[in-house]
Every structure is written in C-alpha cells, then in structure tokens.
Amino acid sequence: MxxxxxxxxxxxxxxxxxxxxxxxxxxxxxxxxxxxxxxxxxxxxxxxxxxxxxxxxxxxxxxxxxxxxxxxxxxxxxxxxxxxxxxxxxxxxxxxxxxxxxxxxxxxxxxxxxxxxxxxxxxxxxxxxxxxxxxxxxxxxxxxxxxxxxxxxxxxxxxxxxxxxxxxxxxxxxxxxxxxxxxxxxxxxxxxxxxxxxxxxxxxxxxxxxxxxxxxxxxxxxxxxxxxxxxEGGKPLEKEDLFRFHDHLFRAYLKYWPEGAAVGKMHIFLKYFCHCLHISNRCLREAMKANRPQEYQDAAGELFESAVLKENPRFSWGE
Ligand SMILES: Cc1cc2nc3c(=O)[nH]c(=O)nc-3n(C[C@H](O)[C@H](O)[C@H](O)COP(=O)(O)O)c2cc1C
Missing domain, CATH: 3.20.20.70 (Aldolase class I)
Incomplete structure (x- = not known):
C-alpha cells in the first residue's frame, strides 16, 4: 500500500x-x-x-x-x-x-x-x-x-x-x-x-x-x-509530537522567511493541529493575534502546555 x-x-x-x-x-x-x-x-x-x-x-x-x-x-x-x-x-x-x-x-x-x-x-x-x-x-x-x-x-x-x-x-x-x-x-x-x-x-x-x-x-x-x-502499528499521536513538529516547522520558516510571514504560516498549521487538541479559546486567540516571533512562541507554548489531546485526535469539520 x-x-x-x-x-x-x-x-x-x-x-x-x-x-x-x-x-x-x-x-x-x-x-x-x-x-x-x-x-x-x-x-x-x-x-x-x-x-x-x-x-x-x-x-x-x-x-x-x-x-x-x-x-x-x-x-x-x-x-x-x-x-x-x-x-x-x-x-x-x-x-x-x-x-x-x-x-x-x-x-x-x-x-x-x-x-x-x-x-x-x-x-x-x-x-x-x-x-x-x-x-x-x-x-x-x-x-x-x-x-x-x-x-x-x-x-x-x-x-x-x-x-x-x-x-x-x-x-x-x-x-x-x-x-x-x-x-x-x-x-x-x-x-x-x-x-x-x-x-x-x-x-x-x-x-x-x-x-x-x-x-x-x-x-x-x-x-x-x-x-x-x-x-503502521506504532504509537498513536501524543501531544508532544505536535509540539515538537510545531517547533521544527517554526524554526525552519524563520530560517527562510521574513518573521511576519513565518508567524502567519504557523497560524495555519496551529489551526489544523488544534483539531486534535482540547484547547482554551483564550490561548488560541492570543496565538492567532501574535505577529512577532517571540510573542507567537510564548502564546503557542502556553497553548500547548495547557492543551489536552483529544481521545480520538483527528481532523473534523466545524471545530
Ligand atoms: C487548503 C487546501 C489546498 C489544496 N490545494 C491543492 C492543490 O494545490 N492541488 C490539488 O490537487 N489539490 C489540492 N487540494 C485538495 C487536496 O489535495 C485533497 O484532494 C483534499 O484535501 C481531499 O483530501 P483529504 O480529505 O485527505 O484532505 C487542496 C485542499 C485544501 C483543503
């Protein structure tokens, strides 16, 4: 397959x-x-x-x-x-x-x-x-x-x-x-x-x-x-996977893209990752509002820290 x-x-x-x-x-x-x-x-x-x-x-x-x-x-x-x-x-x-x-x-x-x-x-x-x-x-x-x-x-x-x-x-x-x-x-x-x-x-x-x-x-x-x-029979998603991947992406975009564009791109990823997490709306709002790298990193860090992985983490419409 x-x-x-x-x-x-x-x-x-x-x-x-x-x-x-x-x-x-x-x-x-x-x-x-x-x-x-x-x-x-x-x-x-x-x-x-x-x-x-x-x-x-x-x-x-x-x-x-x-x-x-x-x-x-x-x-x-x-x-x-x-x-x-x-x-x-x-x-x-x-x-x-x-x-x-x-x-x-x-x-x-x-x-x-x-x-x-x-x-x-x-x-x-x-x-x-x-x-x-x-x-x-x-x-x-x-x-x-x-x-x-x-x-x-x-x-x-x-x-x-x-x-x-x-x-x-x-x-x-x-x-x-x-x-x-x-x-x-x-x-x-x-x-x-x-x-x-x-x-x-x-x-x-x-x-x-x-x-x-x-x-x-x-x-x-x-x-x-x-x-x-x-x-493939391995471990299902853990919150740590999302956090590490998010971090990897952020560092890579900051290396190649202007700061504002890199943060804008992370907003897109974060929204998708949030399909798999129970998160506080306040944390998401803060992260989406942030447009400087440090500000975004702090807000995303707090979001991941307080987030809880959903029981059946998956993309789903309307969330
Ligand atoms: C934001 C977005 C961008 C997409 N861009 C392309 C594209 O450039 N080329 C393409 O063939 N399909 C594109 N698609 C369609 C996807 O490749 C895929 O066919 C669609 O998301 C259905 O698969 P999924 O249910 O696994 O997401 C896009 C879909 C989305 C949601």
Missing part, C-alpha cells in the same frame, strides 16, 4: 515537506501544490524555491501542473524533467472559483470532448510519466460514466481519485463505490483520496477495497501528523 501526502496549496510547501519527513516520514510520495504555467514559464520566487530539486532533496516529490493549454503543460513538464523529476501530475480536481473560472482544474471535466483533445496532446509523447488527480465530475457524479472511458484510453501513470464532484467542494460523503468501480475498470493504479482522517478510516477503506494500491492523505495527516505511524 503506497501512501501519498496530498498537495495542499499554501500549506505543504518544500519547507513543510522537509520538516514532515524529518519528524515523521513514512510517505512514499509528496505531491506538490500546483503551479500554473504560462507561455513564458516564469514562476514566482516562492514557487521556484518550492520546486527546486535542492529544496526537495531526499524526498520523493511530484510537481503538479494546473493548465488547460497542452503546450504550457508540456513546456512545464519538460522543465521538471530537465530538473531531474521523474513524474508530473495533472490537476483536474481543483474546485476553487478562481481556477474553474479560467476553465482549469475541475472545470476541465465539464467538456468531455475538449478533455479528450487535451489528453491526446499530453499523452502522444509525454516527456515523463504523467499522473492525474481528478474529481468524478463537475455537477453530478453520473458524469463519471462518460469520463471514465476517456481516462481509460491513456497510459496514465497513476490516477488519483477524489470521488466527489466539484459542486460538493469538500462537503458531503465521497462516492466510494465510484472509486471501487474505477479500480476495476482502469489498467493503471487508482489511488484513493478523500476524508481519511484516522488510521481506522484507512483500514476500513482497505478492507472494503483490498485491491487499492495506494491512498493519498491531506487534511487528516496535516492535523494528526502521526497518523501513518499509528497505521
């Missing part, structure tokens, strides 16, 4: 990936948050940093490309190949309005013929293996009946399926039976993604679909970074 870390834009950047690997590990591949290439193939300074092989040394990291123009996709893919990457991933799942408004991400599932035309261009002579991360449709899960035979035509390296439609965003229950059907009908490995927030969730999926070659975890692994250790 392969285990992949899901790309989370604004969260699982190169610094995060290296910290996770150093503190926990156990991930077979880290998928990078998407880059959206233009003809000029110019990336922001931060993107350049995140995709640079130097910052991904020691990790199995897969760059992800968001594009509706095959030439832009292939140009970016060639660039990644030249940097030494051995796989690229196509994003067909992003539900965000700013992305779909430009006809990219999950919007590409709306027009099956146009999608086929695009995939023809990508797979005719790809510069390196292309995996795809997709949803099952835009408006309706029935769209998958039309889309699945299209995907089945191409030598897709791996198909990562988040079995929700774009309209569901991250709400409602994933259509697992559609994953099961896809597993049977595709030649390539089909990786499951969506709402695996505990070791039991992962085991249940594997029991229901024993042929599953791999799973991709996002929010669950971010909130409970020891989830894989537990899945």
């Amino acid at each position: 392969r285990i992949y870390f899901a790309p989370l834009e604004g969260i699982t950047d190169a610094i995060f990936r290296q910290c996770y690997q150093a503190c926990f590990g156990g991930v077979d591949k880290y998928f990078m948050p998407f880059v959206s290439p233009s003809q000029a193939l110019s990336y922001t300074v931060r993107e350049e940093f995140d995709i640079s092989p130097a910052q991904n040394r020691g990790l199995s990291a897969v760059p992800q490309i968001l594009a509706k123009n095959a030439e832009y996709f292939l140009g970016a893919a060639r660039g990644f190949r030249d940097q030494g990457y051995t796989e690229v991933n196509l994003n067909l799942g992003c539900p965000s309005g700013t992305v779909t408004g430009k006809g990219k991400g999950s919007a590409m599932l709306k027009d099956a013929d146009a999608l086929q035309y695009f995939l023809d261009a990508l797979y005719i002579a790809p510069p390196l293996p292309i995996s795809i991360k997709t949803r099952i449709g835009f408006d309706d899960p029935d769209e998958w009946e039309r889309l699945l035979p299209i995907f089945a035509r191409y030598p897709i390296h791996e198909l990562i399926l988040h079995p929700r439609t774009r309209n569901q965003q991250y709400k409602g229950t994933p259509y697992r039976e559609i994953f099961g059907k896809t597993l049977k009908r595709m030649q390539c490995p089909v990786i499951y993604n969506g709402d695996l927030f505990t070791a039991s969730h992962c085991r249940e999926l594997m029991e229901e679909y024993p042929d599953t070659p791999g799973i991709m975890l996002g929010r669950g692994l971010l909130s409970n970074p020891a989830l894989l250790r537990e899945l």
Whole structure:
C-alpha cells in the first residue's frame, strides 16, 4: 500500500515537506501544490524555491501542473524533467472559483470532448510519466460514466481519485463505490483520496477495497501528523509530537522567511493541529493575534502546555 501526502496549496510547501519527513516520514510520495504555467514559464520566487530539486532533496516529490493549454503543460513538464523529476501530475480536481473560472482544474471535466483533445496532446509523447488527480465530475457524479472511458484510453501513470464532484467542494460523503468501480475498470493504479482522517478510516477503506494500491492523505495527516505511524502499528499521536513538529516547522520558516510571514504560516498549521487538541479559546486567540516571533512562541507554548489531546485526535469539520 503506497501512501501519498496530498498537495495542499499554501500549506505543504518544500519547507513543510522537509520538516514532515524529518519528524515523521513514512510517505512514499509528496505531491506538490500546483503551479500554473504560462507561455513564458516564469514562476514566482516562492514557487521556484518550492520546486527546486535542492529544496526537495531526499524526498520523493511530484510537481503538479494546473493548465488547460497542452503546450504550457508540456513546456512545464519538460522543465521538471530537465530538473531531474521523474513524474508530473495533472490537476483536474481543483474546485476553487478562481481556477474553474479560467476553465482549469475541475472545470476541465465539464467538456468531455475538449478533455479528450487535451489528453491526446499530453499523452502522444509525454516527456515523463504523467499522473492525474481528478474529481468524478463537475455537477453530478453520473458524469463519471462518460469520463471514465476517456481516462481509460491513456497510459496514465497513476490516477488519483477524489470521488466527489466539484459542486460538493469538500462537503458531503465521497462516492466510494465510484472509486471501487474505477479500480476495476482502469489498467493503471487508482489511488484513493478523500476524508481519511484516522488510521481506522484507512483500514476500513482497505478492507472494503483490498485491491487499492495506494491512498493519498491531506487534511487528516496535516492535523494528526502521526497518523501513518499509528497505521503502521506504532504509537498513536501524543501531544508532544505536535509540539515538537510545531517547533521544527517554526524554526525552519524563520530560517527562510521574513518573521511576519513565518508567524502567519504557523497560524495555519496551529489551526489544523488544534483539531486534535482540547484547547482554551483564550490561548488560541492570543496565538492567532501574535505577529512577532517571540510573542507567537510564548502564546503557542502556553497553548500547548495547557492543551489536552483529544481521545480520538483527528481532523473534523466545524471545530
Ligand atoms: C487548503 C487546501 C489546498 C489544496 N490545494 C491543492 C492543490 O494545490 N492541488 C490539488 O490537487 N489539490 C489540492 N487540494 C485538495 C487536496 O489535495 C485533497 O484532494 C483534499 O484535501 C481531499 O483530501 P483529504 O480529505 O485527505 O484532505 C487542496 C485542499 C485544501 C483543503
């Protein structure tokens, strides 16, 4: 069973990936948050940093490309190949309005013929293996009946399926039976993604679909970074794990980023970690208010000191 870390834009950047690997590990591949290439193939300074092989040394990291123009996709893919990457991933799942408004991400599932035309261009002579991360449709899960035979035509390296439609965003229950059907009908490995927030969730999926070659975890692994250790039969998450990981992340961001930006980034992580903790609202408010490193460190220290690990620590909506 392969285990992949899901790309989370604004969260699982190169610094995060290296910290996770150093503190926990156990991930077979880290998928990078998407880059959206233009003809000029110019990336922001931060993107350049995140995709640079130097910052991904020691990790199995897969760059992800968001594009509706095959030439832009292939140009970016060639660039990644030249940097030494051995796989690229196509994003067909992003539900965000700013992305779909430009006809990219999950919007590409709306027009099956146009999608086929695009995939023809990508797979005719790809510069390196292309995996795809997709949803099952835009408006309706029935769209998958039309889309699945299209995907089945191409030598897709791996198909990562988040079995929700774009309209569901991250709400409602994933259509697992559609994953099961896809597993049977595709030649390539089909990786499951969506709402695996505990070791039991992962085991249940594997029991229901024993042929599953791999799973991709996002929010669950971010909130409970020891989830894989537990899945492997090791110790479940302890409060100390979160504290140490938090500290590791904070030091790493302070090394590379301006102070204010580093603290801003820690606010994002802290919110996810708090899914696993009973905390005082006052402590959280103080930490979120802090924008200087020392101030933040003191507030986060107090938060962790007084926090109590939840009985079943996991990401959960509405908390
Ligand atoms: C904040 C955030 C950012 C995301 N960024 C990306 C991205 O850059 N590329 C992508 O393919 N999916 C992205 N996703 C989707 C996740 O990779 C994943 O499919 C989704 O969170 C469902 O998996 P989970 O239930 O294990 O979290 C993002 C999701 C979230 C919540």
